[in-house]
Amino acid sequence: MENQTKSSISTSVAGALARSYQRALKLFRLNSGGAAESIKSLTDLCLAQASRREHHYRDNALPEALLKAYTVEPLAAGDARFIGREDQLQRLSDVVEHWRAGRSSMLAVTGPQGCGLSSFLRQIERDLGASDEFCYHQLTIRPYDINNSLQMLAEIIGCEQPVETIEDVLEHLRQLPPKVFVIDNGHLLSCRVMGAHAAIRIFGAVMVASQQRHLWVLGCEEFAWRRLMYIYRADRYFTDHIELDMLSAAELNQCLAIRQQVSGVTLDSTMASGDSDLPDVLEKELVTLYKLSNGKPDLAFFYYLRSLQLNRESQLVEMLSLEALDFSALKSLISEELFTLTEVAVHGRMTIDEHRALFRSSHEESWLLLERLYQQCLLDRDEDGDDPAYRLVSVYSQVISRYLTNANYLY
Numbered sequence: 001m002e003n004q005t006k007s008s009i010s011t012s013v014a015g016a017l018a019r020s021y022q023r024a025l026k027l028f029r030l031n032s033g034g035a036a037e038s039i040k041s042l043t044d045l046c047l048a049q050a051s052r053r054e055h056h057y058r059d060n061a062l063p064e065a066l067l068k069a070y071t072v073e074p075l076a077a078g079d080a081r082f083i084g085r086e087d088q089l090q091r092l093s094d095v096v097e098h099w100r101a102g103r104s105s106m107l108a109v110t111g112p113q114g115c116g117l118s119s120f121l122r123q124i125e126r127d128l129g130a131s132d133e134f135c136y137h138q139l140t141i142r143p144y145d146i147n148n149s150l151q152m153l154a155e156i157i158g159c160e161q162p163v164e165t166i167e168d169v170l171e172h173l174r175q176l177p178p179k180v181f182v183i184d185n186g187h188l189l190s191c192r193v194m195g196a197h198a199a200i201r202i203f204g205a206v207m208v209a210s211q212q213r214h215l216w217v218l219g220c221e222e223f224a225w226r227r228l229m230y231i232y233r234a235d236r237y238f239t240d241h242i243e244l245d246m247l248s249a250a251e252l253n254q255c256l257a258i259r260q261q262v263s264g265v266t267l268d269s270t271m272a273s274g275d276s277d278l279p280d281v282l283e284k285e286l287v288t289l290y291k292l293s294n295g296k297p298d299l300a301f302f303y304y305l306r307s308l309q310l311n312r313e314s315q316l317v318e319m320l321s322l323e324a325l326d327f328s329a330l331k332s333l334i335s336e337e338l339f340t341l342t343e344v345a346v347h348g349r350m351t352i353d354e355h356r357a358l359f360r361s362s363h364e365e366s367w368l369l370l371e372r373l374y375q376q377c378l379l380d381r382d383e384d385g386d387d388p389a390y391r392l393v394s395v396y397s398q399v400i401s402r403y404l405t406n407a408n409y410l411y
Helices: 002-032 045-051 054-059 064-069 086-100 117-127 146-157 166-175 196-209 222-232 249-263 286-293 297-306 328-332 335-347 352-359 363-375 394-406
Strands: 040-044 106-111 133-138 179-184 215-221 240-243 308-310 317-319 323-326 379-382 389-392
Touching: 040 045, 045 323, 064 249, 086 106, 086 117, 086 215, 086 240, 106 117, 106 222, 117 133, 117 179, 117 215, 133 146, 146 166, 146 179, 146 196, 166 196, 196 222, 215 222, 222 335, 249 286, 249 297, 286 297, 297 308, 297 394, 335 352, 335 363, 335 389, 335 394, 352 363, 363 379, 363 389, 389 394
Parallel strands: 040 323, 106 215, 106 240, 133 179, 179 215
Antiparallel strands: 308 317, 379 389
């Protein structure tokens, strides 16, 4: 009798879940024109992580030209694959013009990780003339003390003489002709490790003190920027602030169309429909692709490339059904792991020593936490140097950040 009751309850629950699922599918089809039907079962994050590596795409015989067209590397100024951002580009041009006219200017450009921030920063060269001095510098390390900051600043401004004080840096800047300094990876200036506060203030003081002569442009991921505003009131020192977001549905469509054209690769059933520049087989999946990626370019490229395979008979590339990723691993994390993910998201990357100093844990405890998240394919690990650095898996970063935000860990 008890077994029959349990069986009845299980059947009832399964039926309710199935009906809810069907209602969700109908709702999705209503909003997306039926594109959701092409989504297959969920894919494990670690299996998907393995397929991100280029050798997997080559094993599927995807053409090199296709992989190159859909690279996630930053795009140079004038690259045809850079699309959209017209309003932000106009504001960028206005800042440059005001600086040329003699206005003291400092510009912050912020946005979520993976929105195309580095590519946008490089477009500033389009507004510069042949006589304009320009320097693009990508931060690779985090300053922990004043000496670190002085050495980093000396490298950025091209000072080959030893610098021991902030005045040494400012004196060199006074000797330079007016110049545009673009600093990328500004999230590395966000640090809660003891001793880093003075280092970051030195960095900011140099920018503020020299802004009458030079234009400083800082690119920073949004959560790190929020931390810099909260701790240092950084927004008060920048005269202009440009915020980027993920691509809109129309921008993502344009992005995919241009990159497909640049690749020169023909898809099976490749005739475009109507006024679209996209192959019809891809155009039918655009709504689903946008919903899965939420406009994040690298995630959209990832879903798209995973759906492709070479037809051995026709030698054409075919697009199969899209497969959603399974992020249920996030729900199993305990608070220490969620706090760790939060600080990695804010800092951009985190070493074991940084985690140990921030959470006041032992080296072994910090290593265990970071390594477990790495083994769950939520973090990537950079092996450069003696102390490996962990960062959010780039294509998953928006999903992870949204989960942390909704759970009130990240703000």
